[in-house]
Amino acid sequence: MTAPARRDAHEPTPSGPGAPGGGAPATPGGTVVLGTVPSDSHTWNLVLLQLLLEECGFEVVNLGPCVPEELLVEECLRHRPELVVISSINGHGYADGLRLAPRVRARPELAELSMIIGGKLGVGGEAADRERGSRALLEAGFDAVFFDAAAADLRRYLLSGERPGEAAAAPALEEEYARGELAGASSAS
Amino acid sequence: MTEAPLPAVGAVDFDAFVRRRASAGALVVQPRMGFMDPEAMRAGLAATRAADATTVGTLTLDSYTRLRDEAALATALAEGRPLNGYPLTTHPPEVTARMLAGLRGPDFPVQVRHGSAVPRHIFESMIGLGLSASEGGPISYCLPYGRTPLAQSVRNWADSTRLFATLRERGAQPHLESFGGCLLGQLCPPSLLVAVSVLEALFFHQHGVRSVSVSYAQQTNATQDREAVAALRRLCAELLPEPSWHVVIYAYMGLYPVTPRGAYRMLASAAELAVRSGAERLIVKTVAESMRIPTVEENVAALEFAAAAADTVRGWTGGEVAEVDADNEVYREAAALVDAVRDLHPDLGTALAEAFTKGYLDIPYCLHPDNQGRTRSYIDEEGRLRWADSGDLPFGRGGDGGGLAGRARTVTSAALHADLHHVRYAYDADEGPADDILAAVALPALPALPPGP
Numbered sequence: 191m192t193a194p195a196r197r198d199a200h201e202p203t204p205s206g207p208g209a210p211g212g213g214a215p216a217t218p219g220g221t222v223v224l225g226t227v228p229s230d231s232h233t234w235n236l237v238l239l240q241l242l243l244e245e246c247g248f249e250v251v252n253l254g255p256c257v258p259e260e261l262l263v264e265e266c267l268r269h270r271p272e273l274v275v276i277s278s279i280n281g282h283g284y285a286d287g288l289r290l291a292p293r294v295r296a297r298p299e300l301a302e303l304s305m306i307i308g309g310k311l312g313v314g315g316e317a318a319d320r321e322r323g324s325r326a327l328l329e330a331g332f333d334a335v336f337f338d339a340a341a342a343d344l345r346r347y348l349l350s351g352e353r354p355g356e357a358a359a360a361p362a363l364e365e366e367y368a369r370g371e372l373a374g375a376s377s378a379s
Numbered sequence: 380m381t382e383a384p385l386p387a388v389g390a391v392d393f394d395a396f397v398r399r400r401a402s403a404g405a406l407v408v409q410p411r412m413g414f415m416d417p418e419a420m421r422a423g424l425a426a427t428r429a430a431d432a433t434t435v436g437t438l439t440l441d442s443y444t445r446l447r448d449e450a451a452l453a454t455a456l457a458e459g460r461p462l463n464g465y466p467l468t469t470h471p472p473e474v475t476a477r478m479l480a481g482l483r484g485p486d487f488p489v490q491v492r493h494g495s496a497v498p499r500h501i502f503e504s505m506i507g508l509g510l511s512a513s514e515g516g517p518i519s520y521c522l523p524y525g526r527t528p529l530a531q532s533v534r535n536w537a538d539s540t541r542l543f544a545t546l547r548e549r550g551a552q553p554h555l556e557s558f559g560g561c562l563l564g565q566l567c568p569p570s571l572l573v574a575v576s577v578l579e580a581l582f583f584h585q586h587g588v589r590s591v592s593v594s595y596a597q598q599t600n601a602t603q604d605r606e607a608v609a610a611l612r613r614l615c616a617e618l619l620p621e622p623s624w625h626v627v628i629y630a631y632m633g634l635y636p637v638t639p640r641g642a643y644r645m646l647a648s649a650a651e652l653a654v655r656s657g658a659e660r661l662i663v664k665t666v667a668e669s670m671r672i673p674t675v676e677e678n679v680a681a682l683e684f685a686a687a688a689a690d691t692v693r694g695w696t697g698g699e700v701a702e703v704d705a706d707n708e709v710y711r712e713a714a715a716l717v718d719a720v721r722d723l724h725p726d727l728g729t730a731l732a733e734a735f736t737k738g739y740l741d742i743p744y745c746l747h748p749d750n751q752g753r754t755r756s757y758i759d760e761e762g763r764l765r766w767a768d769s770g771d772l773p774f775g776r777g778g779d780g781g782g783l784a785g786r787a788r789t790v791t792s793a794a795l796h797a798d799l800h801h802v803r804y805a806y807d808a809d810e811g812p813a814d815d816i817l818a819a820v821a822l823p824a825l826p827a828l829p830p831g832p
């Protein structure tokens with residue numbers, strides 16, 4: 191599994207939805223705005239994450255491919271979601287994410303909003319980049335960053351209130367493959 | 380376009396090149412390849428050219444260029460932030476001309492692949508550089524690639540196709556490949572892929588481009604895939620006004636196997652499909668596909684492996700195209716789709732936009748706002764892709780749409796996850812498809828798994 195990088199790695203337990211410092215919502219429910227970065231056209235990730243979030247008890251506003259920053263901001267203001275999930279796999283998630291988070295945070299109403307990003311965020315995959323990349327994205331305004339994570343990591347984050355800082359043991363994809371991932375996990379929901 | 384005299388382009392005719400090589404018994408193989416840096420791009424093209432295979436080159440463009448985000452391009456280039464492809468319209472033309480110098484030519488055509496529904500700037504760059512082969516289509520470069528309204532994409536593509544056709548005045552034969560055989564890459568029943576490929580080829584003809592290729596991406600079942608390519612060939616023979624066309628197979632475009640052996644099996648199966656179905660060209664995928672953009676070496680290994688796999692299969696078949704029922708289910712459905720769309724309006728662009736409004740064309744799981752989203756697909760017990768719900772697809776009007784009865788299935792994340800991973804799991808298993816080819820063709824040195832997190 192891939193442990194997410196957290197904005198506040200010292201927070202003892204994830205707190206409720208929208209809590210400052212951005213823990214995972216302990217009790218599912220409410221609205222999630224789901225989208226991707228402006229340059230990313232991949233959508234299977236969005237379709238799958240939508241189903242998963244719905245099964246976790248959220249109502250999902252799926253913004254679809256290539257979400258312009260303005261649109262994301264508007265939709266957040268309109269829905270006031272519990273959580274914003276940005277999923278990107280085209281390799282530009284890192285660069286686009288750095289531009290996007292400050293745009294959202296610039297709106298005072300959205301300064302405290304819980305907002306996470308994950309997927310295949312960079313082009314290339316050295317561990318060093320991943321760590322540096324996660325840190326930069328946290329600084330830019332995300333509450334948690336899931337570099338090269340699997341969908342199951344999102345589920346775990348939402349439901350279990352896992353503690354930050356657990357070491358990533360294996361590449362997410364391999365692990366996902368070995369475990370059959372969601373097929374087994376979803377019966378628990 | 381400018382008044383300045385444009386350089387002569389020479390007679391690089393992509394389709395003629397491919398068909399010549401194919402009739403001499405070679406499967407033309409091509410990478411998906413695009414690097415930000417001109418030096419790296421040149422090295423990639425040079426290695427493609429030098430590979431022990433009959434190859435054509437590829438320039439795959441990055442996502443910012445596709446969407447014309449000039450601010451993001453400027454920042455990325457200034458800060459050296461890596462892009463996921465070659466920024467053709469941002470590098471000065473002299474830089475690209477130098478990058479290509481001595482590489483492309485009558486024996487090594489280079490094709491530009493980009494995924495843009497707003498492609499005018501890209502076509503202008505190509506024309507300026509005398510790059511006469513590209514890819515796309517008003518549907519296939521729109522619905523899978525963002526949120527540009529379909530009607531706008533149709534206008535843009537009509538306009539760019541006509542512009543591209545002017546290359547003929549400079550002695551070149553402009554060539555366009557439809558990306559219709561891929562669409563979202565996975566879980567689309569083959570008849571819709573075949574229909575869109577054919578319709579886009581007709582669209583290119585309507586706007587003056589006469590040298591075309593039609594695509595088909597390998598799906599979940601080898602027999603169904605062969606039926607699909609047979610259907611595609613039959614429809615092209617029936618409908619395209621000129622014989623200057625060929626078929627290109629894409630190695631699987633969905634979630635790819637993660638093990639190196641699984642990845643090569645997948646590629647061997649794709650090469651087998653190409654040979655057994657009489658396709659002329661194959662676009663390969665590499666061992667890195669499931670994780671990241673491949674290196675030049677990984678691409679060369681894939682090209683050489685695919686060429687060897689194709690030769691092996693050709694040795695078995697003697698070059699005979701496998702017999703499949705020409706009136707198969709894929710053909711009947713695809714013909715029904717093509718006919719229904721063409722009946723909507725004599726201008727194909729108008730017909731295509733209307734077809735999506737009416738749900739005559741409707742891509743399963745596509746989130747684009749102009750897609751009705753009333754169709755669903757699933758993989759049956761034999762591994763064939765089928766319609767779980769065919770929505771408003773006009774199957775009443777031609778084929779019986781065998782097996783189409785709207786089976787309502789509730790889709791859970793686990794079920795969708797399983798269907799998305801069907802191919803990956805089958806090819807990563809201990810024993811899998813194409814093991815007979817793998818026994819005959821040496822696997823490239825298998826890399827250690829790429830660095831994990």
Ligand code: B12
Binds near residue numbers: 232235522667
């Ligand atoms: C299908 C596909 C396409 C289709 C997409 C159609 C569509 N509308 O969706 C098409 C063919 C159009 C396409 C186009 C491109 N693609 Co593509 N594509 C793929 C492919 C084969 C499968 C992706 C997929 O469907 N995934 C399904 C989802 C469900 O699985 P997943 O990707 O593993 O996502 C999981 C995790 O990432 C995680 N996750 C995702 N988001 C989040 C968020 C959080 C918070 C968490 C916790 C987890 C999480 O959960 C997801 C579900 O399990 C992959 C390669 C592969 N994986 O085999 C390449 C791939 C993603 N594509 C890639 C690229 C680069 C492109 C292009 C830019 C073209 C190019 N230069 O090659 C264009 C995109 C243009 C653009 N503007 O973005 C690269 C990305 C490289 C990188 N990141 O470094 C890949 C990896 C291929 C490669 N090896 O080069 N692609």
